[in-house]
Amino acid sequence: MCKFVKNENKNRMNGIVDCGIYAHGRRIKQVDELKEVDEALINNDKFVWLRLKDPDEELLTDIQNRFGLHELAIEDAHRAHQRPKFESYGSTYFIVLRTIKADEEQNRLDFGETHFFLGKNFIISIRHRSPVPFDDVRTRCEASPLLLEKGAGFVLYAIMDFIVDQYFPIINVLEEELDKLEHKIFKEKYRRETPAQIYRLKCRIIDIKRSVSPLIDICNKLMRYDSELIDSDIRNYFRDIYDHSIRINEMLESTKEQLSMALEANFSLTAINQNEVSKKFAGWAAIIGVPTMIAGIYGMNFTNMPELQWKYGYPFAIGLIVTACGLLYYFFRRSGWL
Amino acid sequence: MCKFVKNENKNRMNGIVDCGIYAHGRRIKQVDELKEVDEALINNDKFVWLRLKDPDEELLTDIQNRFGLHELAIEDAHRAHQRPKFESYGSTYFIVLRTIKADEEQNRLDFGETHFFLGKNFIISIRHRSPVPFDDVRTRCEASPLLLEKGAGFVLYAIMDFIVDQYFPIINVLEEELDKLEHKIFKEKYRRETPAQIYRLKCRIIDIKRSVSPLIDICNKLMRYDSELIDSDIRNYFRDIYDHSIRINEMLESTKEQLSMALEANFSLTAINQNEVSKKFAGWAAIIGVPTMIAGIYGMNFTNMPELQWKYGYPFAIGLIVTACGLLYYFFRRSGWL
Amino acid sequence: MCKFVKNENKNRMNGIVDCGIYAHGRRIKQVDELKEVDEALINNDKFVWLRLKDPDEELLTDIQNRFGLHELAIEDAHRAHQRPKFESYGSTYFIVLRTIKADEEQNRLDFGETHFFLGKNFIISIRHRSPVPFDDVRTRCEASPLLLEKGAGFVLYAIMDFIVDQYFPIINVLEEELDKLEHKIFKEKYRRETPAQIYRLKCRIIDIKRSVSPLIDICNKLMRYDSELIDSDIRNYFRDIYDHSIRINEMLESTKEQLSMALEANFSLTAINQNEVSKKFAGWAAIIGVPTMIAGIYGMNFTNMPELQWKYGYPFAIGLIVTACGLLYYFFRRSGWL
C-alpha cells in the first residue's frame, strides 16, 4: 500500500489517491512517486493506472508533461463543470462523465464529475466532487487478469460501468416518486402541492438527462473508433454500457412523458372538482333560498292574507318549506348535483 | 420424445425444454443429453435447435462453452430484464425480444422476454417469464422442410413471427378501450374516472412501445447484414416481421395521439359543462331571488303603504311574483341558460 | 372483349377483370385464358397487363406459378390489410397502395387497397374493397402509345396517378369542414358538439395520413431504383406522383395543425364565456340583492323607526331602491360586467 492512500479523509499528497503499474493483467508495482511511472510509459507491455481526486494545478501540470496530455484537456480537467463528452487528442482520449448521488437527507441530487485520460499505456481517472472512490473497481479489475491484460481500456470500461450502475437506483427513486404522485392525483383528494411536486420531479429528470444522454454518443465512439487505445475484445464491453445508457434514457423519457400526462390529468381533475363544487353549491343555495322565499312571502304585511289567520297556517307554511326542500334535495341527488 | 419434454410443469432437467438436430429440413435426432450436439455443431449440413426456459447458471455455462458464446451475452441471458436488441458477436448473433400477454382477469399486461443465440449451425431460444411455449412453432417449421433446409435462420424467423403475431390482439384490446372512452367522453355525461383511464391507457401504450419499437431496428439489421448466418432466401422473411413491427408502431402511435386528443376534448367538455352549470345556477338564483325581493318590499313596515290595504293586495303581489318568475324563466330559456 | 369482363357485377371467373397483351404501345391481344400469357412473358417486346379484383386463393396460386412471384408477396396480396409499401423481390416489385372513397351518405371514408406486381414484362393490379375500376386508366394509357411503348412501368404510373388524384377531393372536403368549424367557433355561440367534431376530424386526418405518407417513400424508391423494370424516361413521371404526395401530406399536416389551434382557441373562448357568465351573474345578483337588503331593513320591527311613520316613507324607500339599482346597473354596464 502506498503511503498516500491510507485514508481518504487524510490530506492526500497532491490529490493522488492511488497509482499502480500493471503488466500481464497483474498489478506489479505500487507507485509512490510519480517519476516511477516514466519507465512504464515507454514499455508496451505495461500500463499505469493513476487515480486522482480534486488535484491541484501543480500536480496536473506535472502529469501533463509526464504523460504528454493536451493543454486544453488539462484546462478542462482543472476547471471541471464540463458536460459529459469524449474528445480524441490524437494518441490520447479525454472523457468526461457525470456521477450522481442521491442525498436523501436533504432530498436532492449531488452531481459530481469524473474525467479520464486514456493513453496507449496509461489511464488517469480524476474525481471532482464525487464522493464514491473506485476501490471496488480496482478490486474487481484485479480479479479479472485475463481482461486486465488487454490494457488500460478495460479499466476505463470497469469505471464507466461502475458509474453508470449508480444511475439505476436514482431512477428507481424517481419512478417511485411518480407512483406516489399518481396515487395522490387519482386516489386522494387533490392537493395544492401536486403541481409543484410534478414540476420539481420534471426538473430533476431534465438535470439527470443532461448527465446521461451524452453517454450514448460517448459509448458509440468508444465502440466504433478503430484505434489501438482500446483492444478490439474490450470494445464489446462498451456496448454493454451503451445498452445501459439507452435503457436509462428510455426510463427517463417515459417517466418524463408520464409526468406531463399526470400534470394534465391533475389539471383535468381540478376542473372536474370545480364543476362538482359548483353543483353542490348550487344545490344547497336552492335548498336555503326556497324557504327564505316562502318565509318572505308570509312575512308580507298585507292586511288581507287569509293563510295568516288559519289555525294551522304556521304548520302549513313549515310543511310547505320542508316539502319544497325535500323535493329539491331529491331532485338534485338524482341528477348528481349533490 | 426426449425424457425432459413430457410435461412443461414437471421439473425439467436444467431448464431445457426441447433439443433436436436437423438436417436437410428434417429433424433427424432428438437430443437427450447436451453432449450429443457436439457432433452436429461441426457438421455444416446439420443444425441444432435448443429451447430453454428460465435456465440456471450452471446450464448456461455449459452451453456457453459448448456453443462458444460470448461471456457478456450469457450474462445478459442470465439476468434477463434487457431491452429488445440485436448484438453481433462475430460468428454469433444475440437477440432479445419482449413477449406480451394480456392477463385479462387482473386487467394488466405480463411482459416476458425471449433471448436467441443464432450461430452457423445452431439456434438457442431462451424464454424468461413468457408463458407460451414454442411447440406450435416447431410443428409449423417441421411442416416446411424446404425452408427449414435453409438453416437455423428460418427457425429464428418462425419464432419471431410467432411472438410478433401475439402483439396484435393486445393492440386491438387497446383500440377497443379507446373506443369505449370516446363513447364515455362524447356520448355520456362526464365521469370523474375518465382522466385516470386515459392516463392508464397511455402508460400502457408507452410500455408496449418500449417493447415493440426496437423491433424495427432489429429486423432491419437481420435483413441487411450480409452474413452467412442467415440464408439470403430467408432474409425476405424478416422483411415481413419488419412490416408488422412498423404497422404495430403506427397503430400505437395513432392510438396514443388519439388519447391525447381525447384528454383535451374531455377537458374542453368539462369546461363547457362548468359553463352550463353556472348558467343554470344563475337562472334559478334569479327566479328565487326576485320573489324574495318583492316579498321583502311588501314586508316593510311603513305605516303608509297603500297596496297593503287593498282588498286584492295579496293576490296582486302573488301575481306579480308569478309573472316576474314566468318572464325570467321564458327569458333564460330562450337564451339557453336554462 | 373477353367473356369475363362484360359485367363488373356478374360473377367473374376467378376474380379476373381484364387481361391484355401489349406490344409497341398497342394492345395486341385480349386474353381469355391465363395460359395465353405464357408466350408473352418470354418475349421482351411484349408485356401483359392483368387486372384482378378480390381474387381467390386458387387464382393467386396459378398466377404465382405462371409469373414467378414470391410466396410472401402472394400471401400479402391474399390477406390484404397491408400498409402502403414497396418491396423489391429481385426481378419483381410488389407495391401496396390505399384507395380512399368518401361515402357521403354515411359521412365516412371507405378505405380500400390496390396491390401491384410489376415484372419485366407484366403488370398485375389487384383491387381489394376498392370500388372504382381502372377502365378509365386503360383508356388513357392506350391513348398514349408512345409512353405505353416504354413498358409496364408506365401502366403502374398511370394507375398510381389515378389513385392519388382521388385523394384531393377527400382533402378538400376536410378543409371545408375545418372552415365550417372555424365559423362555428369564432362567429356563432359556442356549442357542445364542437370538441367532438374537432376530435373526429382529427382522427380522420390521422387515418388518411397513414394511407398517404408512405407514398412519398414509395415514389422515392421508384424514382431512384436503377432497375430495368422501369424505363428511365418513365421515372420522371413518378416524380409527379411524389410531388402530389408531398402536397397532400402538407395539406393534411396544416389542416391538423389548424385543428389543434382551433381546439385551443375554442377552449379559450369557453373560458372567456365562463368569465362573462360570472360577471353577468354577479351584476344581476347585486341588483336583486340590494333591494332585498333595503327592504329587509325597513322590515325590522323597531318601535322607533322614524322613516316608517313618514308620509312619503314608502315612496322614499322605493325611490332609494330604484336609485340603488339604477346606479349599480350603470356602474356594471360601464365596467363591462353586464
Added chain:
Amino acid sequence: MCKFVKNENKNRMNGIVDCGIYAHGRRIKQVDELKEVDEALINNDKFVWLRLKDPDEELLTDIQNRFGLHELAIEDAHRAHQRPKFESYGSTYFIVLRTIKADEEQNRLDFGETHFFLGKNFIISIRHRSPVPFDDVRTRCEASPLLLEKGAGFVLYAIMDFIVDQYFPIINVLEEELDKLEHKIFKEKYRRETPAQIYRLKCRIIDIKRSVSPLIDICNKLMRYDSELIDSDIRNYFRDIYDHSIRINEMLESTKEQLSMALEANFSLTAINQNEVSKKFAGWAAIIGVPTMIAGIYGMNFTNMPELQWKYGYPFAIGLIVTACGLLYYFFRRSGWL
C-alpha cells in the same frame, strides 16, 4: 421595345411580356417573334430571356417544342397551383416559387406563382397571378454586365432574389401584429377577439411557411448541383438567397412559437380574471348578505325582543350593519379579494 410589351394591361400577344437575346452581358436583340430565338439557342455565346405571364396552352406548346422542354414540366407550368420545387430534367431545370403580396385593403395575402425554365442558353420566367412585373430585375441585371455575362443563371438569381426580398415586409407586418396582440393581452383588459386574432395570425404564418420553407432546399440544390447550367461564380449568389430563406424561416418559426405562448398566456390571464371576478363577487355578496341577515333578525316577530323597544334600537341596528359591512370591506380589501 418590342411591340407586345408596351402595356401590361393591354391584351398581350399569347402572354409574352418581354423577350430578349443577350450576349457578353448585353441585350443584343429585342425579340418580336418567337422564331427569332432559334438561332440564339444553338449559339453558346448567347442566351434568351423570355418573360411570360399567364400564358395560354398554345403558346406553351410552341415554347415546349422550340426550347425542348419536358412535357410534365409544361403541364405543371400550365396548371400552376404547384408547391415551390426544383426539378432537374437532364439539360433543363424547372423551378417553381411562390410570390406573396399583402393586400392591405382587404387585410389578406395574395399568393402567386412564378415558374422558371433554365437551360444552357435560355431562361424562361412565367408569372401566374403575381402582379409585380420583373422590369426592375431586368434593369438591375442589365446594369451588371460582368455578372450577366456568366449566363442565364444570373438572371435566375436576380429574379429569385427579387421575389425573396418581397417576403421581408410581409413578415415585418406579422411581427407588428404580434406586438399589438402582446400589448392587448398583457396591458389592456382581455378581449373576446384575441383568440380569433391569434388563430388567424398563426394560420397566415402556416400559409407563408409552406411557400418559403421549400426555398431552402431549392437553393441548396442550386448551390450544390455541379452542372454547367449555372456558372460556378454565380453559385455563391444562391447562397445569399439560401441565407435569406433561412432567416425568413427562423423569423416565422419564432413568431409562431411566440403566438403559441401568447395564446397560453392569454388563457392563463383569462383564468386569473375569472379568479378575480369570483373573489370580487364573493366579497360584495358578503357585504350585501350580512345586512340582510341582521335586518332579517330584527324583522322577527317575537313579542319579547328587548332591542326593538330601545330608544336607539334602530340607530343601533344600522350601526351594527354599517360596522359589519365596514369590517368585511376592510378584511376583503386587505386580503386582496376586493
Added chain:
Amino acid sequence: MCKFVKNENKNRMNGIVDCGIYAHGRRIKQVDELKEVDEALINNDKFVWLRLKDPDEELLTDIQNRFGLHELAIEDAHRAHQRPKFESYGSTYFIVLRTIKADEEQNRLDFGETHFFLGKNFIISIRHRSPVPFDDVRTRCEASPLLLEKGAGFVLYAIMDFIVDQYFPIINVLEEELDKLEHKIFKEKYRRETPAQIYRLKCRIIDIKRSVSPLIDICNKLMRYDSELIDSDIRNYFRDIYDHSIRINEMLESTKEQLSMALEANFSLTAINQNEVSKKFAGWAAIIGVPTMIAGIYGMNFTNMPELQWKYGYPFAIGLIVTACGLLYYFFRRSGWL
C-alpha cells in the same frame, strides 16, 4: 501605438480600430496606413490583424480590393443584420457572430454583430453595434506567441472564445430570473404579472437561441474543414468553443422547457385557487344564508305562531341561529372548504 487607436470615442479614421502585422508569434509592426499591409499579404510568414468598427462603405471597398474579398461578403459586412453563419469563399472564410450584452438599467439585451474575414495571412474583425472592444483579446493573444505563431486562425479562435464567454453571464441571469419566478409561483400567492413575465423570459430565450445555436454548426465547420487557413493544431481549440456552444444551448433548452412547465404549473395553481375561492365562498354563503332563512321564518306574520309568544323565544331563535352557523362552520372546516 498607431495614431487612430488612442480613443475609442474619438472619431477614428474610417472606422479602423487597430491594425498590426505579426510574424513568428510577435507583433512586428503597427500599421498606420492600410497600404502598408500589402507587403505582408504576399509574405507567407506574416499575417495582418485588422480590427474595424462600423466601417463606412469607402473603407470596405478599399479593404475588399486590397485583401481580395468577395463582393457578396463585403455587402453582408456592410449591411450587417446577418444571422450567425460561416461561408467559405474559396481562399477566404467569412464568419458572422452575434454579441450580446445585458443592458441592466433598461432591463433588455443589446444584440451586436461581429464579422470576420479569415484569409491565408490576414484576419479582419468588424464590430457592428457591439460595444466591447477586443483589446483584451489582443493582449491575451500576444501573450501566447507559440500559438500566435500558428497564424491568423488562432486570433479567430481567441476572439470567438471571448465573444462566447460573454454569453454565460447572460444565461446565468436568465436562470436566476427563472428561480425568482418559481418562487413566486410556488411559494407566494399568485400574481397577475406571472404569465407576462414567463412570456417575456421565453421570448428572450428564443432571441438568444437564434444567436447561439448556429454557432455549433460554425464550429463544426471550422473543426472539420481541412483547409490550410487554420492550422491543424489550432483546430482542437475550436472544439472548445463548440463545447461551450453546446453547453449554452443545453442551458437555454432546459430553461425554456422549465418555463413551459412553470407556465403550466402556474395555470394549474390558478385553477386550484379558483377551486378554493369557490369553496370558501360557498361555505360563507351558507353561514350567512341559514340565519337569514331562520330569521325569515320567524318574521312570518301568522297569528298563531307559538314560539313568538314564548318568553325566551327570541334567545331561542338566536341560539338556533348560532348553533346552525357553528355546525356549518365545523362541517366546512372539517371537509376543507373553509
